[in-house]
Amino acid sequence: MNLALKDIQHNLGRFVLTTVGVGMLLMVVMGMAGIYRGVVEDATLLIDRIGADLWIVQHDTRGPFAEVSRVPASLMHRARAVPGVKDSREFVYHTIQRERDGKPFRMAVLGLSWPHDKGEWVPLVAGRPLAQGHFEMLADVSLGVRLGERLTFGKETYQVVGLTRNMISSGGDGIAFFTVADAEAIQFDTSGEAVRLERSARKSRGERSELGTKQPSLVEQASKPSGELPAIARPQISAVMLRIAPGANVQQVIRTISGWGDVSVRTCEEQTEYLLKGSVDKARRQLGLFRVLLTLIAAIIMALILYTLTLEKIHSIALLQLIGARKPVILGLILQQALLLGFGGYAIAYLLGQQLFPLFPRRVIVTGGDLWQLAGIVLAISVASSILGIAKALSVQPNEALG
């Protein structure tokens, strides 16, 4: 006869409610691990999907994912001339926050090097890649946009021609893909007044300088629109992506580009590492600490529940001892209930999580490894939390049944 099951059967409603409570707590523990995995996955997904072999970034920066990086657009052509480089592309990446329907609208803007890159590598769940050099965009479904919808950023309107799923930046914002030119236009969009003020300031500075005084034509030139000035470069890009030709010596390419004083070169692995050890690291550690804390809380709550359940059974335990129950029978009664509570809670956590995690704003990725790890933790806390109850049960004397 299984005494643990008989006792549970006797107080089934209460045990089920307690198990659901423990299950919800374990679901949060499970979710924390899932959110952590989601953060890591989101952070590294883009780097993995883009598939660049090398990244040329601003000198001594870890960009463009870990920090701001600015390199001249012409760098793409310089890099393409390096022996062993098969292909080079511009890369623009930044996050914007605008307003849409009266609510904040955040998205990560990623520029595709049109016409070489139309976004064919981007996994679409609907629509098509970019088909023209301007005014089209691919957007992640998490941004809440629909296929064919038109969105205005700055002075231009862009149509959503393709939808992606789970293309999220390390900050948790959905990614939208534009051509590099459009991405820059969105980033560097300035109002007419700002252009006029900047041009006026440029003229004023020129007039105050000795060169402007000696050569007034220079001041006149400087007052023209920036696009007409050969000395003013087009907006800078975030990085240049390189693909190495088959059979080429990657180290040689790295050595060559590292010799340039104005930029640094990073491998794909380094980019991932910078990201995980940089911006994602704090979130990762925070989630990890929360997970440890929640696990401890779950253990304490389970211990208290089991202790209370044991206290309620003190008379029955004394009675069992009086009629000759061996210690393992008493120990089994408490331990089996602890395990049933733990693994019942675990099953509820899993089932609830399957329903609730997809509704979370950020991805919650529950891996098999994490599930096994949590199962091990649940086993450990079930055993550990039953110790209080077992200690109490074993301290009960048979004569307590007589009182």
Place this chain on the structure above:
Amino acid sequence: MDNTPAIEAIELTKVYGSGNTEVVAMRRASMSVRRGEVVALLGPSGSGKSTFLTAVGLINPPTSGQIHIGGQFVLDGPHARMNLTSFRRKHVGFVFQKSNLIPFLNARENVQIALELNDTSPRAAKKRALELLDNLGVKDRSEHLPTELSGGQQQRVAVARALANQPSILLADEPTAALDSVTGRQVMELFARVAREHGTGVIVVTHDHRALSVFDTIYEMEDGLLIRQSASTTRVSEAIPHSSETAPCPG
């Protein structure tokens, strides 16, 4: 019937504390109960009855004295001569005032658990439990929880459990205190019956003087001293006709 006493307690003394706080709860108490004999133990509260009962029940060993149960030398003072838990399981049955039964087990399971703890297979234990409940007239309540049984029915189930492993001795601590007089008398009858039919020695601690005719021997305890008072001349089973709640014993 075997002539070996069901239990023989020899000069049991129990001392609590030491020095200035020393309290002698029981002084050189001796008792011998034959198989099938029903003994009453009377006495005011604090006289040492429970100390005596827990000593002979192998729960609270005496400071000195000897206890023999079913012919086996079990306790020599505080020193156990064998595993007391195991011995108690096989040779001693308990019935007491209230909360006798495990609340989360039904009547049959309350009896069955005593058998299973003594390594009887679940199938055989179930069969034996139902037989015992049938013997004691509560088989029809076998699947009911203790809270669904009357006080008398609960005591019958408790007696069935106490008898499950055919113990040498059955100890009852005020088993009728929570019962009305009619039910209390029926329970006392039951002890007399089972003592006779199972050859079990029965010691009943009681305050219920109305049922003293049930007992073969009456002891009284006062200030830790155990005094044999009298021997009842008429057993209840002979003097009182079976009540409607008393089931006939087979065999």
